[in-house]
Each structure stands twice: as C-alpha cells, then as structure tokens.
Amino acid sequence: MSDQKLQKIGVLTSGGDAPGMNAAIRAVVRACIYYDITPYGIREGYEGLIQNDMYRMEAGSVKHIIHQGGTILKSTRCDGFRTKEGRQKAYDNLQKRGIEALVVIGGDGTFQGANIFGKEFDFPVLGIPGTIDNDISGTDFTIGFDTATNTVIEAVDQIRDTATSHNRLFFIEVMGRDSGYIAISSGIAAGAEEILIPEKDRGMDKLIQSLEQSSRRNKTSRLVIVAEGEKSGSIYELADNVKQKFGERYEIKVTVLGHIQRGGRPSCADRVLASRLGVAAVEALKGGKKRIMVGVQNHKVVHTNLEKATKQRNTIDEDLLKIADIVSI
Structure with a gap:
C-alpha cells in the first residue's frame, strides 16, 4: 500500500x-x-x-x-x-x-x-x-492549547489589576476536567500563588500554606488558578473553605472563565x-x-x-x- x-x-x-x-x-x-x-x-x-x-x-x-x-x-x-x-x-x-x-x-x-x-x-x-x-x-x-492558554493569561492579567487595586484574593477556574495543562501553564505564566490540577491532589493544607506565606510577604494581589476537574471540590467550595480559615483577612472573589477559552483567533x-x-x-x-x-x-x-x-x-x-x-x- x-x-x-x-x-x-x-x-x-x-x-x-x-x-x-x-x-x-x-x-x-x-x-x-x-x-x-x-x-x-x-x-x-x-x-x-x-x-x-x-x-x-x-x-x-x-x-x-x-x-x-x-x-x-x-x-x-x-x-x-x-x-x-x-x-x-x-x-x-x-x-x-x-x-x-x-x-x-x-x-x-x-x-x-x-x-x-x-x-x-x-x-x-x-x-x-x-x-x-x-x-x-x-x-x-x-x-x-497555545491559544487557549494565551486567552487565559490575558484574562488573568486583567483580573490581577483588580486584585491589586482592592487587595483581593481571586479563585479563577480554567478548563481541564481531566487535564491540568492549561492551569499549570497559565498559572506559571500569570504568577499565581497556587495552582490546583486534577492529576495532583495537593489538598487544602498546601493551599492554606501558600496563602499564609503570601500574606506574610505582604503581597498586594493573590491569584489561585483552579482546573475545573480539581479533586478538592468545586471552586466555590474551595473559596468558602479559605474564607472560613482566614475570616475577614481576605476579600475573596471567584471567576469562572468558561468557554471563552475555546474561542478566539x-x-x-x-x-x-x-x-x-x-x-x-x-x-x-x-x-x-x-x-x-x-x-x-x-x-x-x-x-x-x-x-x-x-x-x-x-x-x-x-x-x-x-x-x-x-x-x-
């Protein structure tokens, strides 16, 4: 043949x-x-x-x-x-x-x-x-993959402006039901404090530790990138758990980027x-x-x-x- x-x-x-x-x-x-x-x-x-x-x-x-x-x-x-x-x-x-x-x-x-x-x-x-x-x-x-990751980075960069202006903690959900590639790549590129992916259950303890560390360093913005398939719970459950732990120390916001990651040139x-x-x-x-x-x-x-x-x-x-x-x- x-x-x-x-x-x-x-x-x-x-x-x-x-x-x-x-x-x-x-x-x-x-x-x-x-x-x-x-x-x-x-x-x-x-x-x-x-x-x-x-x-x-x-x-x-x-x-x-x-x-x-x-x-x-x-x-x-x-x-x-x-x-x-x-x-x-x-x-x-x-x-x-x-x-x-x-x-x-x-x-x-x-x-x-x-x-x-x-x-x-x-x-x-x-x-x-x-x-x-x-x-x-x-x-x-x-x-x-490259386009979707760039789309995420552009969105996260804009969210960071608000996070910095108001000293907020943002949980940002990206696509990845079974794969954390978008989360890990965009998280590194956007300077996230913590990245949660389906492949590695790093647990709430690791997240809390990272947030406490960034608080001691007086960071003016905090971003947590979460793949949608992350095993610790939904992004809203994660945000609630952090709020219970830190009380009023953080003003917490949640953003789900959704299908904008599939579109665009x-x-x-x-x-x-x-x-x-x-x-x-x-x-x-x-x-x-x-x-x-x-x-x-x-x-x-x-x-x-x-x-x-x-x-x-x-x-x-x-x-x-x-x-x-x-x-x-």
Missing part, C-alpha cells in the same frame, strides 16, 4: 472545538489538491458520516479561514456512531461516494471512534490532535502546528498509513498508533509543579 494512489479523502472535526481546527482543515484540503486528491468535507463530525452530509471541497472552500476560531465543518457529539449499525451506515455512505480514507480532527473521544471504525472496516483513518486540553499522548502539543503557534499536521496527515495516508495519529515531538512530525494515543495520556511534568512552587514565593 506504500504511496498508493488515493482518489478521495474525507475530513471532519469532532468533539469540542479548538482554535486552529480551521487551519488544519485548510491544510488537509490544500494538501489533497497539491497531491491531486479530491477532498470532501464532512459536516458535524461523525453525524455527517451517518447522515451522508458531505461535499466536495476546492482550494477556495478554505480561503480566509486560517485566522478563524471554531470549525467551518461544525462539530457535534454523535451517539449513533457508538453503535455497530451507525458505523455501518457511515461506511456505506463513504463507499457510495468513493471516499477511500478519512482524516479526523479532535481529541480522545474522536480518536476512540476512529480507531474502532478503522478496525471494523479495515478503513484508512488518520487522526489530528485538536483539543485545548493538551492531553493526547504522542504529541508535545495539541492544536488549540488561533495563535501563530497553533496555525503553524495545524498546517504542519494537516499536510502530514495527507502525506501519511498517501504513503499507506492507517489508524495512526500525526503529532509533533521535539519539533519533528511523528506517528502514533491511534490505540496508544487513546489509552495513554500526556502526564504533567513534575518539573512544572516544582517551578510553580519556586516562582510563587
């Missing part, structure tokens, strides 16, 4: 949207055209496969989208694709259109579905990691990463690869088996936790 002549490749986005997905779609489409392959866009992820909602794309179909957040192909959860019947219908629709391979852009859930589908029908499927959580094994960075880093991986995906399929994910490690494009990418997760670098503790004193 090496360097086989593909005629048609489909591309879809699935799961949560991430800044840079459009840049990846653009790269896939343009790479297909460069290699004389016809690209097909599939609307609303796996639902589009089942509903046969696909269309032929041209170079002009992806003009003026590299700077846009979200995804022009739309994305939705698809329960139907979890069933054998749904996947059979998706396969039949691909066969009717003569689409011979599939590029899926998304995260862990997207890749699990792609891996199952590829195995069942021996169909060439290739994954591009697009998720703000940066929790996919096999790549140093996922598309959307993708950063330069995410646009370049998306472009590299989009081209790499088409070239890998053209070379006969199947059921792999393309990623970047040590600045080089690498291939990772989809099953491995879904079963393993990126782990937080212990050095980052150490750095966060050192620079927050």
Whole structure:
C-alpha cells in the first residue's frame, strides 16, 4: 500500500472545538489538491458520516479561514456512531461516494471512534490532535492549547489589576476536567500563588500554606488558578473553605472563565502546528498509513498508533509543579 494512489479523502472535526481546527482543515484540503486528491468535507463530525452530509471541497472552500476560531465543518457529539449499525451506515455512505480514507480532527473521544471504525472496516483513518486540553499522548502539543492558554493569561492579567487595586484574593477556574495543562501553564505564566490540577491532589493544607506565606510577604494581589476537574471540590467550595480559615483577612472573589477559552483567533503557534499536521496527515495516508495519529515531538512530525494515543495520556511534568512552587514565593 506504500504511496498508493488515493482518489478521495474525507475530513471532519469532532468533539469540542479548538482554535486552529480551521487551519488544519485548510491544510488537509490544500494538501489533497497539491497531491491531486479530491477532498470532501464532512459536516458535524461523525453525524455527517451517518447522515451522508458531505461535499466536495476546492482550494477556495478554505480561503480566509486560517485566522478563524471554531470549525467551518461544525462539530457535534454523535451517539449513533457508538453503535455497530451507525458505523455501518457511515461506511456505506463513504463507499457510495468513493471516499477511500478519512482524516479526523479532535481529541480522545474522536480518536476512540476512529480507531474502532478503522478496525471494523479495515478503513484508512488518520487522526489530528485538536483539543485545548493538551492531553493526547504522542504529541508535545495539541492544536488549540497555545491559544487557549494565551486567552487565559490575558484574562488573568486583567483580573490581577483588580486584585491589586482592592487587595483581593481571586479563585479563577480554567478548563481541564481531566487535564491540568492549561492551569499549570497559565498559572506559571500569570504568577499565581497556587495552582490546583486534577492529576495532583495537593489538598487544602498546601493551599492554606501558600496563602499564609503570601500574606506574610505582604503581597498586594493573590491569584489561585483552579482546573475545573480539581479533586478538592468545586471552586466555590474551595473559596468558602479559605474564607472560613482566614475570616475577614481576605476579600475573596471567584471567576469562572468558561468557554471563552475555546474561542478566539488561533495563535501563530497553533496555525503553524495545524498546517504542519494537516499536510502530514495527507502525506501519511498517501504513503499507506492507517489508524495512526500525526503529532509533533521535539519539533519533528511523528506517528502514533491511534490505540496508544487513546489509552495513554500526556502526564504533567513534575518539573512544572516544582517551578510553580519556586516562582510563587
């Protein structure tokens, strides 16, 4: 199958949207055209496969989208694709259109579905990691992570102005139900006093210790960055516990950044990463690869088996936790 002549490749986005997905779609489409392959866009992820909602794309179909957040192909959860019947219908629709391979852009859930589908029908499927959580094994960075982190830093910098002016303690919740990458990266960059993440249950004692330390040093602003999946409780419970401990010493405020982290124009880093991986995906399929994910490690494009990418997760670098503790004193 090496360097086989593909005629048609489909591309879809699935799961949560991430800044840079459009840049990846653009790269896939343009790479297909460069290699004389016809690209097909599939609307609303796996639902589009089942509903046969696909269309032929041209170079002009992806003009003026590299700077846009979200995804022009739309994305939705698809329960139907979890069933054998749904996947059979998706396969039949691909066969009717003569689409011979599939590029899926998304995260862990997207890749699990792609891996199952590829195995069942021996169909060439290739994954591009697009998720703000940066929790996919096999790549140093996922598309959307850099933009989301920069969005958080910009917001936290503005919150710090208020915290300093009024000597307030702010608890700021960022996205990361199972991953603390956004929290740890933005917390270090924004100068947070404490960072709470799902991977490490550091407990209330560590938080109280950090706040007491910053109080003794007469810091004029105090920021605690909390990943939404942090195990010590909700951000409101954390704030209440601290208030009970310190009484009137702190005026405590809570800010939940929410879905602003998913939106906005993708950063330069995410646009370049998306472009590299989009081209790499088409070239890998053209070379006969199947059921792999393309990623970047040590600045080089690498291939990772989809099953491995879904079963393993990126782990937080212990050095980052150490750095966060050192620079927050």
